[in-house]
Amino acid sequence: MGRDGSDQEMTTATYTHEDPVVDAALDWFTRLRAGTPDDATLRAFRAWRDGDPRHAREFRALEELWGAPTFAKAATLAGARPAAPARPSRAPWRRRLAFAASLALVLAAIWRSPDAVVAWRxxxxxxxxxxxxxxxxxxxxxxxxxxxxxxxxxxxxxxxxxxxxxxxxxxxxxxxxxxxxxxxxxxxxxxxxxxxxxxxxxxxxxxxxxxxxxxxxxxxxxxxxxxxxxxxxxxxxxxxxxxxxxxxxEHDLAWRNGRIRFDERPLGAVVEDLRRYHKGPIFVLNDAAEGTVVSGNYRLDDIAGALRTLAAATGAEVIELPAGVVILR
The missing domain is CATH 2.60.120.1440 (Jelly Rolls)
Structure with missing residues (x-):
């Protein structure tokens, strides 16, 4: 996707996915359902789809999503109604552009939500x-x-x-x-x-x-x-x-055994890794501590304990708040 049309209705659908393969799949999916594609368009689509196994997988995932009941409800609310394979349409071109815009926005919104995509796929x-x-x-x-x-x-x-x-x-x-x-x-x-x-x-x-x-x-x-x-x-x-x-x-894959290991890394980089395992947000508000180089080997089921030890080694103070919030200052 990521194209700007000259018509106002299409500019509302402008969206670029960070993954170029997903972006292309979204683009093709929207184009093929916005009207009746001609033979040249269908040939170009098939060449793209068959050019890489991942192209086919991402497009197939969109087709499955299009037919899911939960998506049908969301698409209807947005003005893009999932239906059987498209029949020849006599709708004016502006109507087809409006359909493409609403469809693109719904697909983009769902594809940008990690929870929605991951839970479904x-x-x-x-x-x-x-x-x-x-x-x-x-x-x-x-x-x-x-x-x-x-x-x-x-x-x-x-x-x-x-x-x-x-x-x-x-x-x-x-x-x-x-x-x-x-x-x-x-x-x-x-x-x-x-x-x-x-x-x-x-x-x-x-x-x-x-x-x-x-x-x-x-x-x-x-x-x-x-x-x-x-x-x-x-x-x-x-x-x-x-x-x-x-x-x-032995360091990069230590997580398999429930550990995190690192040698001579800035505290800020270590905290970035620790955030992945902690259910609450972690904030570092101490610039000197954040840049301090540290080494360690800690259990992944006690991130708060690891942070307390690292804070002591870098001269930071740890503040633990409800909901798992941890502040290093």
Whole structure:
């Protein structure tokens, strides 16, 4: 999406999703339902859809959402009524533009809500502070970190997982005939048998390889790819891959055992990680403490205790308020 039309009715629908694949799926979905597409449009859509498995998955997810009863109610209230496959329409072009605008706004609003999307699409999800170990249909093992969610596709020989939120670790059973893929917001990891993690951050996906080998690809326009070897990591943004770098899996993946480990990191960066496991907000109001370099190894089920220890080491004061609010000043 993300296009500005010259008509006022269309400018109200202008919206750009941070994930370029979702953005394109939203755009195609709206265009195909705003009127009767011509043959050239249908050919262009099919070329886009068939050009990448994730394109087809995101578009299929929108089609399923379009038919869900809860979405039908929301779309009707917004003026975009879900219906059977579109028949030839004689509606004036302005009416079709208004339909596209209302449909785009409803879809964008739902797609921007993590709770709505995750709850609807996820096969497995964890709450803040929780972890879950899952044996997958092929015998592989998946561990979900805090506030994480995934959707699975193991039908017809597929071994495909979409990370919807948070972070997950995969210990993949070897099967050369059926590659195992994990798709995040910006990157896709493809393996036959190995152990690695994928973490979805606001502006990038982080992939850390513990053992084996994986191929990582940017799902954006660049299509850049990289191969990882044990102990390596890479970041993937909407447009590019970072240089492959050395990682510390014993630290990066300590969460699997309920720990968080870090060496020589600024307190502010550590607190950013701790927030993922704490149900209330954490504020750092002490600039000197925030920049102080710290090291530690703490339990993830006692974030408040970790903060008290870190505050003492950096000269900050801890204030604990109701509803899990913690202030370091």
């Amino acid at each position: 996820a096969d497995y999800l964890t709450a803040t502070g929780e972890r879950e170990r899952v044996t997958l249909p092929d015998g592989s093992t998946m561990i979900l970190n805090t506030a994480s969610a995934v959707a699975l596709d193991f039908a017809k020989g597929e071994r495909a997982i979409t990370l919807l939120a948070g972070e997950a670790f995969f210990d993949v059973r070897h099967d050369a005939d059926h590659p195992f893929t994990v798709t995040g917001r910006f990157g896709e990891v493809r393996v036959e048998g190995t152990a690695f993690s994928v973490e979805m951050k606001d502006d990038r996906d982080e992939i850390v390889l513990e053992r084996g080998a994986v191929a990582v690809r940017c799902v954006g326009a660049s299509g850049q790819a990289a191969a990882l070897h044990p102990g390596e990591a890479v970041s993937v943004t909407a447009t590019a891959l970072s240089p492959v770098r050395r990682a510390a899996p």
